[in-house]
Amino acid sequence: MTHDVAELKQFAVLHAKAQDLGAAPAVLDRIQSDDGDRPGSWVREWSREADRLRREDRLLAAAAHYNMARFPFVDGDARAGALENCVDTFARWAAPRGISRLELTVRGARVRCWARGLSARERRPVLVMCGGIVSIKEQWGPALTAITRLGLAGVVVELPGVGENPLRYDADSGQLFSAVLDEIAGRADVSACYLLAFSFSGHAALRCALADRRIRGVVTAGAPVAHFFRDREWQAGLPRITVDTLEHLTGTPVDGLASWALTEHELSSLDIPVGYAASARDEIIPAADPGLVAAHVRDAELVVHDDVHGSPGFIAPTRLWAVHTILRMRGGRPAHRAAVAAALKVARWQARTGSRRKKVVAGGQADSGRKHRETLGSDREDRRRAHPGDADPHVS
Structure with missing residues (x-):
């Protein structure tokens, strides 16, 4: 399947921002197609940046770029390879952190x-x-x-x-x-x-x-x-x-x-x-x-x-x-x-x-008497149902 590149770029913005991918604009500028793993393609350009980061041992950033390469889903060998690289690279980052x-x-x-x-x-x-x-x-x-x-x-x-x-x-x-x-x-x-x-x-x-x-x-x-x-x-x-x-x-x-x-x-x-x-x-x-x-x-x-x-x-x-x-x-x-x-x-x-x-x-939107919070940082605390054992969580 070939995706519309303009739409791919549009929806990639949220996921790139969520993963703090500062180089995303430069990568997106290089992408001209969604044609497999060819130069200028979605998978190739994201993976190329990921490869560079992995060589620099910036494993989490590399995994995030491989993730973008397989976005939005695996539909062929190119994205399947990107997903495999993403999982393997993340595993290397995760192991010493107890994940x-x-x-x-x-x-x-x-x-x-x-x-x-x-x-x-x-x-x-x-x-x-x-x-x-x-x-x-x-x-x-x-x-x-x-x-x-x-x-x-x-x-x-x-x-x-x-x-x-x-x-x-x-x-x-x-x-x-x-x-x-x-x-x-x-x-x-x-x-x-x-x-x-x-x-x-x-x-x-x-x-x-x-x-x-x-x-x-x-x-x-x-x-x-x-x-x-x-x-x-x-x-x-x-x-x-x-x-x-x-x-x-x-x-x-x-x-x-x-x-x-x-x-x-x-x-x-x-x-x-x-x-x-x-x-x-x-x-x-x-x-x-x-x-x-x-x-x-x-x-x-x-x-x-x-x-x-x-x-x-x-x-x-x-x-x-x-x-x-x-x-x-x-x-x-x-x-x-x-x-x-x-x-x-x-x-x-x-x-x-x-x-x-x-x-x-x-x-x-709904005048139902249900509780809503007007500000995310409010000091007010909604009362929640108490469950047995909830009062004393373990702390690492």
Whole structure:
């Protein structure tokens, strides 16, 4: 498959910024085609920069550039080679930092993850992290060092069909989270699990939480809920790269996914806290979807940025908001929460002054009496349900 280069470049911006790829503009300027591994092609130019960084022993940066080379998904030998280089290079970076491979069998297939902080002797509560339909586990793996510093065990997985995950992406893909918990039950406190699931994995996380009582909270950003799957008019306006990726992963036309939609009854039955960061100008997820979360999830916190999908202008505050939200759900130590809240205020101020954009808050989308936070750095603390054992998390 050959992708439209202009669209590839457009959607690469968010992922390049999220991985702090300062050389991305220069690489993008050299790209003229998506023709395999030829000079000037998408894969060749990203890989060439990655090769240089790897020779300089800048392994994490090299892995990130290989990741961009295989973006948005593996569709041939060139991108398959880039993915292999990405995984191998990340593994070299990860090993001395205590990040190890975790493998489990799901539906008869072997699924590979990255993990840190698992221990049969000191079983910590666990945070399972997952990206969306175009981001692989190596993109999120570096977060494992921060997760364990907060007293949690961490596992990073991929949606089925993404990266090294060989499964087919379908409506039941949320079962992957339960399979991870089953696998690590002897090395983590899986009765206290939190899911940090971005984009399409947020939908899978919500569906999994309906059935798996071990999940105590879900934090997501830009997740489809119901309207994305049902609204054919909206689907007709989706970016080609999104449609191609979804159809590649699911083996189903986008307009055939209506049965994936979560119902209002299902959302209302969730008795765990849910945090959702949305983008006011999202070209992929309709505004009605975060509105459903606000209107029907009992304990919902919704924050909306004035930005496009993924809120590239608000990456730092969104990350910190996600961590702060997890800590509040968890009942993390006050010192940890205060430190993250302080950093969040700074990041929010920097995003506001740097972009001159105003954050749009979701209170007007759904007048349901649900809780919303107007500022990411607010000192107010939402009351969360207390769970046994949540008051004293382990600290590494």
